[in-house]
Amino acid sequence: MENTRRRFLQIAGLSVLGFGARPVLDAVAQSNQAQYMPGPNALVGKRWAMVVDQKKCLKAKDHCKDCVDACHRVHNVPTFDNPKDEVKWIWLTAYDHAFPGEENKYAEDYIKDSLKGLPFPVLCNHCDNPPCVRVCPVKATFRREDGIVMMDYHRCIGCRFCMAACPYGARSLNWRDPRPFIKTELNREFPTRCRGVVEKCNFCFERLSKGLKPACVEACKDKGLVFGDMEDPNSEVRELLRKNPTIRRKPQLGTNPQVYYIL
Amino acid sequence: MYNAGKIIIGIIIFLALILFPVLYNAGKTATPPKLEVGTQEKQCVEPIAYMKSSHMQLLDTWRDEVVRNGKREYISSTGKKFDMSLQNTCTKCHVKKDQFCDRCHNYVDASPKCWDCHIAPPEKQAAPQEKQARRSND
Numbered sequence: 001m002e003n004t005r006r007r008f009l010q011i012a013g014l015s016v017l018g019f020g021a022r023p024v025l026d027a028v029a030q031s032n033q034a035q036y037m038p039g040p041n042a043l044v045g046k047r048w049a050m051v052v053d054q055k056k057c058l059k060a061k062d063h064c065k066d067c068v069d070a071c072h073r074v075h076n077v078p079t080f081d082n083p084k085d086e087v088k089w090i091w092l093t094a095y096d097h098a099f100p101g102e103e104n105k106y107a108e109d110y111i112k113d114s115l116k117g118l119p120f121p122v123l124c125n126h127c128d129n130p131p132c133v134r135v136c137p138v139k140a141t142f143r144r145e146d147g148i149v150m151m152d153y154h155r156c157i158g159c160r161f162c163m164a165a166c167p168y169g170a171r172s173l174n175w176r177d178p179r180p181f182i183k184t185e186l187n188r189e190f191p192t193r194c195r196g197v198v199e200k201c202n203f204c205f206e207r208l209s210k211g212l213k214p215a216c217v218e219a220c221k222d223k224g225l226v227f228g229d230m231e232d233p234n235s236e237v238r239e240l241l242r243k244n245p246t247i248r249r250k251p252q253l254g255t256n257p258q259v260y261y262i263l
Numbered sequence: 264m265y266n267a268g269k270i271i272i273g274i275i276i277f278l279a280l281i282l283f284p285v286l287y288n289a290g291k292t293a294t295p296p297k298l299e300v301g302t303q304e305k306q307c308v309e310p311i312a313y314m315k316s317s318h319m320q321l322l323d324t325w326r327d328e329v330v331r332n333g334k335r336e337y338i339s340s341t342g343k344k345f346d347m348s349l350q351n352t353c354t355k356c357h358v359k360k361d362q363f364c365d366r367c368h369n370y371v372d373a374s375p376k377c378w379d380c381h382i383a384p385p386e387k388q389a390a391p392q393e394k395q396a397r398r399s400n401d
Contacts, residue, residue: 034309036328039335039346144333152330153380186382189351194379209335 041211045229047147048203049258050217051240052121057224060119065092067121069184070219071201076192078174078181087172089201090216092119098249098261121216121225124149124170124201125249125257132162132171141198147230147258148203158196167253171200203227230258296370299362307356308339319375322349349377354384361386 140155204214228237246260
């Protein structure tokens with residue numbers, strides 16, 4: 001009897017070892033598994049940010065909106081006639097709308113003539129502390145490690161909490177199917193959106209991954225928009241911040257916006 | 264039994280309705296649709312059996328890697344590199360959406376919403392001919 005029990009335990013032990021070996025072997029055998037990599041030319045940054053050099057944005061007076069057109073063309077942004085349906089990623093707005101609270105009665109006296117009445121290009125600020133991300137109930141909007149506040153349109157349920165939370169009005173809901181309202185030629189390399197999702201600027205993450213600068217930056221012939229890595233002390237954006245005093249939109253709200261304006 | 268006649272007729276009608284689909288399709292075997300792959304390429308991103316059974320999981324992973332993790336390049340189990348994109352990679356080979364994606368999805372009654380946003384490949388039947396015609400006119 002004693003012999004059989006011992007034997008039973010031996011066999012049981014061996015079997016357990018045998019079953020345990022299978023997954024280990026499998027794991028070793030699958031060394032040629034699929035892998036995911038950033039593209040070979042991808043621009044990699046620790047904290048993407050933008051500087052708008054308003055001193056160079058002078059053609060805005062002549063209704064230049066190259067940056068807006070380029071962005072909306074690249075991203076298949078629709079143009080609605082009804083302002084209530086409006087969808088925008090980057091747009092031009094007056095000083096007192098861009099920087100409410102910064103205006104004063106005497107500003108007209110000291111603002112340089114060349115800057116008077118100029119519209120400001122405004123876009124998603126890709127905040128360090130983005131309120132839209134905090135309120136999204138489905139994590140459709142999130143902050144990437146390189147600072148880009150992204151939308152995952154697959155997940156968006158169109159609740160518009162993010163639109164209520166964003167103090168910059170940078171988000172737009174597609175009230176209607178946007179496809180028939182894309183007035184420019186379709187960019188077949190980028191998707192459109194569907195009805196019922198919120199959209200906004202994505203700092204051209206799809207272009208960065210191919211080694212290209214954002215479309216608006218590339219489109220501005222006067223180099224009024226500068227894009228770069230804030231954590232890199234040698235970057236162009238940091239150089240601009242060192243040399244120029246800058247302001248940001250509503251920094252007092254604690255969102256830590258990452259689009260800087262040189263006036 | 265009260266109302267025997269009515270009840271029996273009712274039961275017969277009920278059975279006829281319930282059994283209709285079974286009897287109607289009895290003896291027939293469902294034939295899966297023939298798909299036009301639309302390319303001469305022998306090898307998809309992954310082996311064909313895997314693509315047939317699991318392309319949806321693959322596309323889901325692609326989407327998460329691109330959108331969430333900022334990774335664009337896929338190195339397949341066969342060692343080839345691909346840009347992870349439904350619109351810019353898949354549809355470059357599978358140009359006939361109607362005869363490839365839709366045909367099978369209709370057959371299995373699946374209605375994924377990919378093309379609500381992603382732009383389907385253009386219907387090429389007419390377009391190249393037009394272009395050629397124009398060229399010959401020049």
